[in-house]
Amino acid sequence: MSIDLSQFIPTFLEESFEGLEVMESGLLNLDANDSEQINAIFRAAHSIKGGAGTFGFGHITEFTHVVETLLDEVRGGDRAFTPSLQSLLLQSVDCIRMLLEAARDGVECESDQIGTVHQELVAELEGGAPAPATDTPQAHPADTGAQQQKGWLIHFVPEPHLLMTGNEPILMMSALAELGDTELSVLEDKLPEFSELNPEELHLAWQVQLFSDCSEADVREVFEWVEDDCELTITPLMDTAVESAPAEEPAPQVDTPVEQPTAAETPAPTTQETPKTAAKPAARKASQEAGSIRVGIDKIDGLINRVGELVITQSMLSQAGSELAEQDLPAVERLHEGLVQLERNTRDLQEEVMRIRMLPISFVFNRFPRMVHDVSAKLNKQVELKLSGEQTELDKTVMEKIGDPLVHLVRNSLDHGLEPPEERLAAGKDETGIVHLNAYHQGGYIVIEIKDDGRGLNTERIREKALENGLISPDQPLAESEIHELIFRAGFSTAAEVSDLSGRGVGMDVVRKNIESLGGHVSVQSETGKGSTFTVSLPLTLAILDGQLVQINDEVYIVPLVSVVESIQVADSELQGIAGEGRLFRFRDEYIPIIHLRRVFDVASSAATASTSLMVVVEGGGMKVGLIVDDLQGQQQVVIKSLETNYKRVDGISGATILGDGDVALILDVAGLIKIGLEPTTKHELHRKNEQLQVEEEALA
Amino acid sequence: MATVLVVDDSASLRNMVTFTLKQQGYDVVEAGNGQEALTKAKGTKCDLVLSDVNMPIMDGITLCSELRKLPAFKFTPILMLTTESSPEMKQKGKAAGATGWLVKPFNPDTLLATMKRVVR
Numbered sequence: 001m002s003i004d005l006s007q008f009i010p011t012f013l014e015e016s017f018e019g020l021e022v023m024e025s026g027l028l029n030l031d032a033n034d035s036e037q038i039n040a041i042f043r044a045a046h047s048i049k050g051g052a053g054t055f056g057f058g059h060i061t062e063f064t065h066v067v068e069t070l071l072d073e074v075r076g077g078d079r080a081f082t083p084s085l086q087s088l089l090l091q092s093v094d095c096i097r098m099l100l101e102a103a104r105d106g107v108e109c110e111s112d113q114i115g116t117v118h119q120e121l122v123a124e125l126e127g128g129a130p131a132p133a134t135d136t137p138q139a140h141p142a143d144t145g146a147q148q149q150k151g152w153l154i155h156f157v158p159e160p161h162l163l164m165t166g167n168e169p170i171l172m173m174s175a176l177a178e179l180g181d182t183e184l185s186v187l188e189d190k191l192p193e194f195s196e197l198n199p200e201e202l203h204l205a206w207q208v209q210l211f212s213d214c215s216e217a218d219v220r221e222v223f224e225w226v227e228d229d230c231e232l233t234i235t236p237l238m239d240t241a242v243e244s245a246p247a248e249e250p251a252p253q254v255d256t257p258v259e260q261p262t263a264a265e266t267p268a269p270t271t272q273e274t275p276k277t278a279a280k281p282a283a284r285k286a287s288q289e290a291g292s293i294r295v296g297i298d299k300i301d302g303l304i305n306r307v308g309e310l311v312i313t314q315s316m317l318s319q320a321g322s323e324l325a326e327q328d329l330p331a332v333e334r335l336h337e338g339l340v341q342l343e344r345n346t347r348d349l350q351e352e353v354m355r356i357r358m359l360p361i362s363f364v365f366n367r368f369p370r371m372v373h374d375v376s377a378k379l380n381k382q383v384e385l386k387l388s389g390e391q392t393e394l395d396k397t398v399m400e401k402i403g404d405p406l407v408h409l410v411r412n413s414l415d416h417g418l419e420p421p422e423e424r425l426a427a428g429k430d431e432t433g434i435v436h437l438n439a440y441h442q443g444g445y446i447v448i449e450i451k452d453d454g455r456g457l458n459t460e461r462i463r464e465k466a467l468e469n470g471l472i473s474p475d476q477p478l479a480e481s482e483i484h485e486l487i488f489r490a491g492f493s494t495a496a497e498v499s500d501l502s503g504r505g506v507g508m509d510v511v512r513k514n515i516e517s518l519g520g521h522v523s524v525q526s527e528t529g530k531g532s533t534f535t536v537s538l539p540l541t542l543a544i545l546d547g548q549l550v551q552i553n554d555e556v557y558i559v560p561l562v563s564v565v566e567s568i569q570v571a572d573s574e575l576q577g578i579a580g581e582g583r584l585f586r587f588r589d590e591y592i593p594i595i596h597l598r599r600v601f602d603v604a605s606s607a608a609t610a611s612t613s614l615m616v617v618v619e620g621g622g623m624k625v626g627l628i629v630d631d632l633q634g635q636q637q638v639v640i641k642s643l644e645t646n647y648k649r650v651d652g653i654s655g656a657t658i659l660g661d662g663d664v665a666l667i668l669d670v671a672g673l674i675k676i677g678l679e680p681t682t683k684h685e686l687h688r689k690n691e692q693l694q695v696e697e698e699a700l701a
Numbered sequence: 702m703a704t705v706l707v708v709d710d711s712a713s714l715r716n717m718v719t720f721t722l723k724q725q726g727y728d729v730v731e732a733g734n735g736q737e738a739l740t741k742a743k744g745t746k747c748d749l750v751l752s753d754v755n756m757p758i759m760d761g762i763t764l765c766s767e768l769r770k771l772p773a774f775k776f777t778p779i780l781m782l783t784t785e786s787s788p789e790m791k792q793k794g795k796a797a798g799a800t801g802w803l804v805k806p807f808n809p810d811t812l813l814a815t816m817k818r819v820v821r
Binding site: 005008011012039040046049052053054167222229 | 710711712713714716717720721724755756757769775776777778779784795798799800801802805806807808809817818819820821
């Protein structure tokens, strides 16, 4: 029979990646006296090795085997867990991860690191430690290969307790019969008197003539599990078989094996033995057992999509229902009640379904202990990483995308935030710096804080840098917090600034861009000498969105509520009275550019020309703009439908949704909109105007 | 049809074994560690136990000796699925009452062939 093993590979990979996490976190905090901990690490390696072998990844088995052997020695107390071994084992975890990833992607792993680490592991294993236990296969006597041999004569005398090991002679005899023709004799001379017969014990013995050209090893294999529970002699069966047979008188031959007592026939013992519960309940692992199932993410996405459709249908019904409400009919009353209930149930259902995709942020946080360990070693800094709020949940999709920006922020704290030990001591601080990752829910958002107790942002240097790069003008008065915000501006991070660590050519502006593309926001608070806190807030899910509905002619667009600063009514004269064809507007103490959505989306102008316009002030990509719209409609939660998967990517649009009346409405991407809606000349003008404004203000002061 | 208790902390291996057995018409009871297996064993009539050795909470060796204390499991074949083919490990298993072992990695065919040695 053939079974396609590939169907089990995804599960194998998934649990192996989890196993690697266990190994990694275990290795980082290994307490040599905690045997359960080292056992857990060993088990993880062991399972990866076993599974890899089963599912055809021999090279992973080979690599992991060496790791496992080392761990086994540590576990057995035969090898000291030194920092160098720790680092080597951590590197091995990386290698296994690479190998598994390559296996998952169906490619060859090309990293040189694998070979190097493997060599180091082997060297470690061979040097200064007991030689690895090699499996010496049992030395079988060489097959006699006698010309006249026609098979084997087997003399099998089991111990009385054999049945209690679960082995059954009848099955062994059938196994022999598969090797060739057999002639069985039952030797019953050891059978006790009937009165002394214990039905649970076995007192029979067998002599078997096996006519086969199989090897002695083949025969031994049949008795492999009972070697120690029987007397077994295997001798070549020559043509003159009787000569080599034991001296005993041959017993009468039987064709069928005799019946022997088996478990089924055995009467239950009269004394009931209460099994001792030897194992401890192991409470801390118990949580993993709380019934859970693995489900493919595509199934969940499918479910969420369906529920999304349901929400849309429900709002269509609600709308139709409210139109009927004017008719005074008893049926309408009942319909209305039903609709209210439907709405509530739909909302509950949607929340429940969304919760399925929610995972604790510990999935992201878990990578930091290792990273902090590695980076701080490289920087020669002493760092303590504190994690809190790891159980705070957020959507899996958001989680996948927030990993990199967070890594960058943490690296930044380690590299630029925390001072070297000497500097910290000189400043009267503890030698060990603290980086604290914290997560909590606030409104519909998850807030993640990256806090360090380092030197804080250097306001003066940021200012100089910003001047150099032309982000600000020399006489521009800026509050401290405004200067801090400059680090997020595109063009702030320069090549000179990029170190080996926080480097990777990614600046804070990219971090902000990534976070904003998730509908989130990042800010920084800093105090010189005391440290900085970066605060990232993200929507809990990317599947729904709180939106402000705006109307242009007959078209409805949705502005994400998170981007909206304010909605105001402005007189047309205010818009046109400004030079540059009404492209700038004075909003409080700054000028903001104006974007006419009508022009961007090329919507025909409505017939009625009012003397006032509505302007929605929105913020995105680090700047504010005013969007001119015809009308404001309500605010509502909408289900996001991807435009990319259904059509193609469109600048300025992040997705679409279906409204209660069945119409499709586009969801605006504010940052993208600013990019396409603003002409370069407007930007220059804005810059000039704002500078002018400051000069005026200073003159006034 | 015969019922097999499959004990392994690795879901992928458990899936593979279960799938193989079910395809052959066996009934399968699964457990992720020894403790869970012991609990399930108490309410089930099993014809065979296939158990991993290295598992959290309760390992396969302990499970084996605990099972042997249950009257219903006195004669039940218990096969250890193990990557360790060292004599000591086999000895430990035997001492705990294991019937035999099956060395990992194994494929479905080996599994079924081996099972024939203990299940009618």
